[in-house]
Structure formats: structure tokens, C-alpha cells
Amino acid sequence: MKTLVYSLLALVLFACSTGETPEATPAVDTIAVDTIAVALPADTATLPEPIAVDSATLAFQQFMENPLNLVDYKNAKMGSNSSVAQNNAHYFRPDSVGFYYRYMLFTPYQRPKVSQRIDEGDLFHNGVNIITYMYGKVVGRFHDHNEMLISFRSRYNDSDLGQADLVGKSREDIIDLLGEPPIEEGTLLIYHYNNNALALSMEDGNVVQFKYVKLNQPLTPDNIPEVVTTY
Numbered sequence: 001m002k003t004l005v006y007s008l009l010a011l012v013l014f015a016c017s018t019g020e021t022p023e024a025t026p027a028v029d030t031i032a033v034d035t036i037a038v039a040l041p042a043d044t045a046t047l048p049e050p051i052a053v054d055s056a057t058l059a060f061q062q063f064m065e066n067p068l069n070l071v072d073y074k075n076a077k078m079g080s081n082s083s084v085a086q087n088n089a090h091y092f093r094p095d096s097v098g099f100y101y102r103y104m105l106f107t108p109y110q111r112p113k114v115s116q117r118i119d120e121g122d123l124f125h126n127g128v129n130i131i132t133y134m135y136g137k138v139v140g141r142f143h144d145h146n147e148m149l150i151s152f153r154s155r156y157n158d159s160d161l162g163q164a165d166l167v168g169k170s171r172e173d174i175i176d177l178l179g180e181p182p183i184e185e186g187t188l189l190i191y192h193y194n195n196n197a198l199a200l201s202m203e204d205g206n207v208v209q210f211k212y213v214k215l216n217q218p219l220t221p222d223n224i225p226e227v228v229t230t231y
Contacts, residue, residue: 060178066192067164067212070132070149074103074219076160080140081105085131090225091150092195092214100150101134125157126209153211153231166200166210174200174207183221188229192219197228 074080085102104124132147142215164176173183174189175217178198183190191198197219201209213228 006064035175052126061192061193063163063178064191064198067198068149068152068161070130071145071146072162073130073160074143074211077106079107082139082142088227090097090215090227091131092133092216094148097137098135098147099137101132101139101147103130103132104128118179120146121184128152128154128158128161130157149214151211151213151227155208155231157207163210166207169200169207171205183224185224185229189220191226194218197224201231 023061030078051224063162080103082103087100091100104127105120129152130149131151133150134140135148136173137148154167155160157165159165163177169177171189178191181189181191183192187202189200189202191200195215195218196212197215198210198212200207209231211228211231215225215228219225219228
């Protein structure tokens, strides 16, 4: 028994004294695996192509959604007369507490040089007239931003209207800006997009007045609310 133990111990010591190490594991060749095709369900096999919108259509849509920067316009005018406006069943009404409010007789029109002063009654009926939806229960200050543009109209030019300074423009000018009018009724050119409507009254080929309204439902050729076509 002792002889066997001694023999095993001698073998271990011999292996250590030679400094041999176990053979390295041979490298394993990479195994190529064929790609597995997975069939997708019919409704996800192909993605729909994005809808292309040309620049003219995009410009029209942007105009109809936001024809007037109300904050910039009020900043340019500095002040106006104003009052609570009557509700109209066709006006868009946000899902929030508030009321309709009207601006008219804007300051720069009220206080030009005496020789250029515009009659106040004429200005009230023909100048820029804006209706907003005022959020909350309090009017606040003129330059507050707690309101949404609902409607505006004018028979006067006003450069502060920016892109919406439409009075005096020719039919060709309007078509360049908004495209062909989808609806024509007598002297009116009527444009609409989503819940927004714009009616332009033409005389001798030029715009003499316009009115923009944000409606509570989309306009159709067979259903044009009177609030759009009456000034």
C-alpha cells in the first residue's frame, strides 16, 4: 500500500518538474448558419408609404390653420376697444371654461394724424374686427395670451395682418397663395380646411372684404353656415 502511494506521488512530482501544461484547446471553426426567413403577418409584411404633401398644399393648410398671429398683431396695435361677443352656435368652442370676446377700433387707427383720421363708425364696421375664445372667467390684460383666435374680418388693408392682409389682392394673387377655390358662390370665393373657413368677396377681380371663421364642424359645399358668408 505504501509502495502504491509513493509511486503516485513520484508521478505527480515528475509532471510538475517537467513544466508541462495541458494542451491548448484547438480552435473551433466557425459554423455558417443559413438565414432563416420568417414570414410576417399580412398586415405587417409591408409598411405603408408616407403620404407626400407638396409645398403648395402644405402652405394652404398652414394658412388655414393659423392665418393670423394674434399675439404679434396685438403687440403691433398696443390697444383697442373690446367687449364680450355674442355666442354663435357655429363657432368652434374649446372644451374649457371661457367666453367669446371681441376686439375692434385698434389704437393706430384711432390716433393717426388728424388729417388722416378715420370715422369711428366706419372703422367699427369696416376695419379689422377679431373674435377670440377667452379662457377662464376673467378678461385680463390686452397683452395676455389666454385666448384662441375664432374669427376675424376686414374691408381695410392692414400690413400688421401679415399674410392675412388680403384686401385688394387679385384673384390670381389669391390662387397663388391658396390654390383654386373649392367653392364659388356669386362673388364669393370660399376656402375650407378641417374646421376652418375663409370667404373672400370679389369685386372687379379683387378682394374687397374677407372673413375667416373657425367652425365647430367642417364646412361642406352643401352646408355653408351663414356665419361664414355674412360680413
